[in-house]
Amino acid sequence: MIRLSRADGLLTIAPGETPLVTDTLAPLDAMVLEVVGGHLSWSLLDDRQLPAAVLDDPVTAQDWLWAIYGEGVAIAVADGADGEIAAESVRPDLVAALRRLAYAHWASRWWPASTVEGIPALDRHLLDAEIGQLGAMCEMVLADSEFLELAPGDDAEGLITELSSRRTTGPESISQRSRPGVESSARAEDYALAAGGKQPGDGLIVAHGSGDWDWRRCPPGILDAGADALAWTVSRSSGISTTRVTVVAAPDCPLHLPEHLRPHVRLDVDNGTEAAVTAELHLRTDSWSAEVQLPETTETFTTLSVFVPGVGPSTSYPDESVMRARIRDFARRRLTAQGGVQLLAAESAAAESDDDF
Structure with missing residues (x-):
């Protein structure tokens, strides 16, 4: 079941306690995609496949609503209905690809790379390549801005400055470069x-x-x-x-x-x-x-x-040390999972190198 609600010119489709882009401060585990007519969001730490949606243009979103939530939801949105309604995706393969794309974008911004914790960094070029592949698979849903990519070798520092305060989890991380004099296998x-x-x-x-x-x-x-x-x-x-x-x-x-x-x-x-x-x-x-x-x-x-001056929200918010610890645990589980977990290509490469990290 999902809940349809309307307020301030926005339509919200909420399957449970999934973070929304309208939240005052999105949690660190929020995964977000900008799509035609609005935004989709998932929780990293929740296995739920079906996303939440906040739509500012439900009419244009009709092109994909039926595929994600089923025809019943699409008709209810068109009719201006509110309340709870059953949702059944017509294209579960598309839903899975969208969630994987949102996760790849999240990883490019929030992956907790740490020598202290033994969590290796993800290869930026592998990550960008998979984001591009997934974007092509999800083209019918995505807004044009989601196709923003960095070509191999591009300098991402300017992009960081532009996007670091955004709540979407787009490609915001620094391109990986070798660091002279640093041993990658340091304990x-x-x-x-x-x-x-x-x-x-x-x-x-x-x-x-x-x-x-x-x-x-x-x-x-x-x-x-x-x-x-x-x-x-x-x-x-x-x-x-x-x-x-x-x-x-x-x-x-x-x-x-x-x-x-x-x-x-x-x-x-x-x-x-x-x-x-x-x-x-x-x-x-x-x-x-x-x-x-x-x-x-x-x-x-x-x-x-x-x-870093100018980065981060200007409002105060609760201590997030517990959430940071959960995300580090999540990353370690991803890299050490034995089967059943479909890793990103960048994660697979990191897992293979983890023994020597």
Whole structure:
């Protein structure tokens, strides 16, 4: 069963608790496609095949509604009906291809590549090629913008800047490039130790810790998506506190990034003025780092955030660390599944190389 509802000039087709593009903030596991007449969406962590739909032009969407939801739903939409109605896809092969395409787009933006967690990056060219193939299979449903592709060798950095704040999960990640001097077979536990260990330096260490960072605040392919990729140490000498912040670089991080894509760190301090200190992180070998001097009257900071300026939503939202952990678990299960899981070509290549990652 699906539910038809209409509000503010939009028609919503909802099979259960699937995320919608009209949600105030789409969850990290939302997979979205722009289609003729509106948008389709699925949840990554839900096996449901039938998508939710938000339509701003139900008339043009009639060209494919019957194939996805069945003739009964298509007729109900045409008649302006609301409420629950049975849905039965006429083209389950098309529904499966659309979900796979949405997943490929999601993976290009949110795949949690991490040396710390042992999750290899996906090959960008394999991913783009499969997106193109799936797009051709789903042509009758897709809007023209879904056919936006990057040719092999294209520089995707400008595309990241343009699309990083969009809620659709289109091709937004950085093209993979080799990083001179970095061994692809480096052990994940070595990176975890480096991220979580104390940093040497002058003065008394007054605080230290590690954790992850907000994926919404940085484009893909820059920072490691692991749970302990971020580490910090506060040392105090001569009445001045200095914070050293280190974030492991993504496995596919380019050696050189334009200034507008370089990550920064923000330290909020409690000294009665609601002050904050911001500094740019610098890439050295396999990690991004910065040393930040705190105001004289402050021993340590209250909150720490890592971000790329201008990226991510402007509104506040709940902590998503649990969802990030679920997505990392999902990625590991995909790469280690024994049969029954139809991997993307890029996932298959990553799974084959995972033993040496």
